[in-house]
Amino acid sequence: MTFTSTERVSIGRPAAEAIREQAERQGARRVFILAGSTLRHKTDEVGRIESALGSLHAATYDGIRPHAPRADVLAAADAARAADADLVVTVGGGSVTDAGKIVTLLIKNNVTSTDGFEPLRTYVTEDGQVINPVTVGPDIRTICVPTTLSGGEFNALSGATDEVTAHKQGYEHRGMAPVMVVLDPALTRHTPEWLWLSTGVRSVDHAVETLASDKSNDFADGLADSALRLLAEGLPRVKADPHDLEGRLKCQIGAWQSMISIIGGVPMGPSHAIGHILGGTCDVPHGYCSCVMAPYVQAWNAEHDDSRHDRISACLGAPGEKASVALDRFIRGLGMPRTLAEVGVGEDRFQQVADYTLLDIWGRTGPRPVTSAADILDILRSAA
Structure with a gap:
């Protein structure tokens, strides 16, 4: 680290x-x-x-x-x-x-x-x-x-x-x-609800891709676990009551904890890599990228290995459930978009997004090997 x-x-x-x-x-x-x-x-x-x-x-x-x-x-x-x-x-x-x-x-x-x-x-x-x-x-x-x-x-x-x-x-x-x-x-009370919640899901994704990573460690996993639990509590609290400052601070501390492992050296995976391209190339708001991609990426990872997914589900209050399903329900519960179509990205952009994703620093660092743009296209089509 x-x-x-x-x-x-x-x-x-x-x-x-x-x-x-x-x-x-x-x-x-x-x-x-x-x-x-x-x-x-x-x-x-x-x-x-x-x-x-x-x-x-x-x-x-x-x-x-x-x-x-x-x-x-x-x-x-x-x-x-x-x-x-x-x-x-x-x-x-x-x-x-x-x-x-x-x-x-x-x-x-x-x-x-x-x-x-x-x-x-x-x-x-x-x-x-x-x-x-x-x-x-x-x-x-x-x-x-x-x-x-x-x-x-x-x-x-x-x-x-x-x-x-x-x-x-x-x-x-x-x-x-x-x-x-x-x-x-x-100061964050001025932030629009959709922006607060969607960027909160971005930090959820930091924690999830840490916990799912085969390149993580006990120190990083502990921080990601705490981060995910704080965000899983804080985001619904703030959605229910925008004036809940304690809930907002829990979200902020969760976001901080979710970043420490990334800074320390644990690489993120396809959700973040694809998200960078959806944002810069397709003009999708930063947080929406994770709202859409995180569950589909974890479902794709699970086809290869889901041995690190149980902790994700437990942190989201759904022990024993598939991580992708628990993530999907949590994000939908916040009222966030869940498909690429909902954020204005059609199949005509998929090849460009896939090609650019391979140029991202995290394009090939997830727990499931990414060998070509075809792998990224598989994920994008599932998220269409």
Whole structure:
């Protein structure tokens, strides 16, 4: 297991208070805020953070579209450069989080055009090797304040989409991980229900693909078990009562725990790999990718080996049931989509998704061997 450079996690404190304290701790003088547009313009949450920072606040920027297109990330980097930022704070969902971490990498490498992203992106060779060309990390640190449950704020890996190829690609360095993550459940009340629940299922998928992995271990499995139980309790609670802050915090801690094993080195499988392509290429919301794919992938895995599935079902409160069935019922109970047709992906896109999936870092790392695009097509057709 390996770990990132995140030093602190604030649990349950107001975001503005925690950010000011960390900025002072680091001696920051030019704090740049990268915020979700809705949070910035339709709530007072970003304004509270700006007020708490006072003279330390240098600038605020918004405008990151879903799946973090390169052009949007570059524009944010240009704004941070113009502000002479020495600390970046992200406040928002997964795309804002990803963008903020990549911004620090772009500044370090003096990237001033979208073509400049290319030498920095992680790629997969024809024989399946994952190559990360980044050797020098950013000097500017980030603080991440997530308002969704995908968990990317804990990861040194971030994704941005190449608009030319419509391919979402990864960027990674240990120093890209935030110095602090702020879990403020009160701030998440502004997150639309569908987004909160669907990204929660994304973290469910982190835990499920850890527990299903033949490359996991007792440490990782224990974290994934706890994460899945917290999410299985918290997500229905918040759906029943959006003002249940304890339920929201359980979800946030579950999302955090679900990420530790991924960060530590346990690879995810086809659900995540396919999901990256459905998002960046087919414009499916990030969380919906797992809502659709997770049960079908586990059913496909079970045809090869279901020996690690009992714990998944138990965590979902359905001991003895097939993991794919328990997952399907849980996701349907949250009112989330369950087929590719429901999220606007028809069979005419399947070959492209399958081909791109093989280029993903997790395209061939699941417990059932993936040898060609035909294997991915089998899963996609079951999810049609």
